[in-house]
Amino acid sequence: MKKPELLAPAGSFQKAKTAFLYGADAVYAGTSSLSLRTRAEMTDEDLAKTIEYAHNIGKKVYTAINIYAWDENYEEIKKQLKMLEELNVDGIIVADGGIVDLIKETSPSIPIHISTQANTVSSHSANFWHKNGAKRVILGRELNKKQIKEVINNTPMGLETEIFVHGAICFGYSGRCFLSDFLAGRSANLGDCAQSCRWAYNLYVEEKNNPGNLMPVDDDDKGTYIFSSKDMCLIKEIPEIIDMGVDSLKIEGRLKTEYYLAVVINTYRKAIDDYIKNPKNYDYTKYLNELEKTKTRGLTTFYFNDRNNKDFQEYEGKQYNANYEFGGKVLEFDKEKSLIEIKNRLQVGDYLEIIIPNEINAIDFRINDLWDSDTGERIEYVNPGKLGQTVRMKLPIDVEPGWILRRKK
Incomplete structure (x- = not known):
């Protein structure tokens, strides 16, 4: 094999x-x-x-x-x-x-x-x-x-x-799409796709015998994501x-x-x-x-199993995960106070998971303490206010630089 x-x-x-x-x-x-x-x-x-x-x-x-x-x-x-x-x-x-x-x-x-x-x-x-x-x-x-x-x-x-x-x-055939170029002047075939297929659209139907009489076709208050x-x-x-x-x-x-x-x-x-x-x-x-x-x-699975598959349209239009998000990245391991580059707000009491290379099961833990990476003072929370914002915390296992932390929302 x-x-x-x-x-x-x-x-x-x-x-x-x-x-x-x-x-x-x-x-x-x-x-x-x-x-x-x-x-x-x-x-x-x-x-x-x-x-x-x-x-x-x-x-x-x-x-x-x-x-x-x-x-x-x-x-x-x-x-x-x-x-x-x-x-x-x-x-x-x-x-x-x-x-x-x-x-x-x-x-x-x-x-x-x-x-x-x-x-x-x-x-x-x-x-x-x-x-x-x-x-x-x-x-x-x-x-x-x-x-x-x-x-x-x-x-x-x-x-x-x-x-x-x-x-x-991609909504276009193997990615060869002109929707972005037409709507936004940004060519997908030159790497500048505006993701027009992910936009919300308002749809209307017109009665053939009454031109100009447009009636809206509603999906929900967010619009209709018919191309996504x-x-x-x-x-x-x-x-x-x-x-x-x-x-x-x-x-x-x-x-x-x-x-x-x-x-x-x-x-x-x-x-x-x-x-x-x-x-x-x-x-x-x-x-x-x-x-x-x-x-x-x-x-x-798109067309892999069945060319007649129709279950591949994303009507909700969401671009986020409701339960998890990027928590941070390990920069330096220390038994007591590891240095973490944060990617979203973290606070004492949050639950994180450590994504371990070549292991399918993550290690979850609760943040009990946070320390300011500059002053060493205990803090209750930290916001990603600048690029490369860091914080120190105690991790439950030995880790390596580059390992990723996932935050439970």
């Missing part, structure tokens, strides 16, 4: 470190100007630092240059390709055929991964990309498991397959995915928090490892229960 790669998002160098700490085999990252996340906190220098860090610990980094590029983008692309080749990047994620040609011409040593933006939904398309230099294809989310198997069974052994197993689903999708979650399907021979399992979310990454990556890491070790006793419920603690929208 082949163990697939667990591939995680890294919107910054710190997020990459968190991803590796919690079990990612590889991360994908990109600068704001050349990848499909203009708000990602990743400069060329950060990207270089991420690649060097990953290679030092035996991990991989794939760089996204997956915009649909204008001619004026190509000089910057050439510059970044030169840097990435010197750093021995493990692969470049690309959708634009022009960029594929440029990589082959100027940086032929860099493996080419075809982005989901290229809409690879058949073995014929996958074989086309393989003939044109691709080492890996990232299949469209629109495929079901039967179709994924068809692609794997009808492509060369040297062509790797990657699928998304968790995260946001639930998040993909294939934790139950991990055994099938591994058995069919998918090479890489991808988690979406370069703009998500370190807390989100820690929980989701850690859960899928345990699920994959546990199934490989003991396939007969795979119990997805314990992993799903953990993912429920960090979800901000409903979860769906």
Whole structure:
């Protein structure tokens, strides 16, 4: 049984470190100007630092240059390709055929991964990309498991397959959407999506024989979230995915928090490892229960099990978890007073959970004391009033820097 790669998002160098700490085999990252996340906190220098860090610990980094590029983008692309080749990047994620040609011409040593933006939904398309230099294809989310198997069974052994197993689903076909560009002048295909599908809309119907007579269609007082999708979650399907021979399992979310990454990556890491070790006793419920603690929208298997599935619309429009939130991050362990970077308000009496790498069960505890990290004075609460705000508290177990704390609301 082949163990697939667990591939995680890294919107910054710190997020990459968190991803590796919690079990990612590889991360994908990109600068704001050349990848499909203009708000990602990743400069060329950060990207270089991420690649060097990953290679030092035996991990991989794939760089996204997956915009649909204008001619004026190509000089910057050439510059970044030169840097990435010197750093021995493990692969470049690309959708634009022009960029594929440029990589082959100027940086032929860099493996080419075809982005989901290229809409690879058949073995014929996958074989086309393989003939044109691709080492890996990232299949469209629109495929079901039967179709994924068809692609794997009808492509060369040297062509790797990657699928998304968790995260946001774009309303557009494989992400190629023009709604944001039309409504906000921000192109999703250049990484500047305004998330227009997540907005609330007021709907009206018009009587055909009485033009101009608009009657509102009400959902609730928040409007109607008719374009917003639930998040993909294939934790139950991990055994099938591994058995069919998918090479890489991808988690979406370069703009998500370190807390989100820690929980989701850690859960899928345990699920994959546990199934490989003991396939007969795979119990997805314990992993799903953990993912429920960090979800901000409903979860769906999308089309993986059934192309006729209609249960993937998120009508509530919420963007938060009602029961849990990011509590903090361990900066320094001390038996009595560990230093914590806080992410939300903490106060004496709050209940926190420690997310332990490679453990599915978190350690919960109650905050009995807080100390001001500057003065050492006892305090009752602390607010995240500035970036990097810290506090000291006693933790129930020995921890490592970078471990994440979850707060029960």
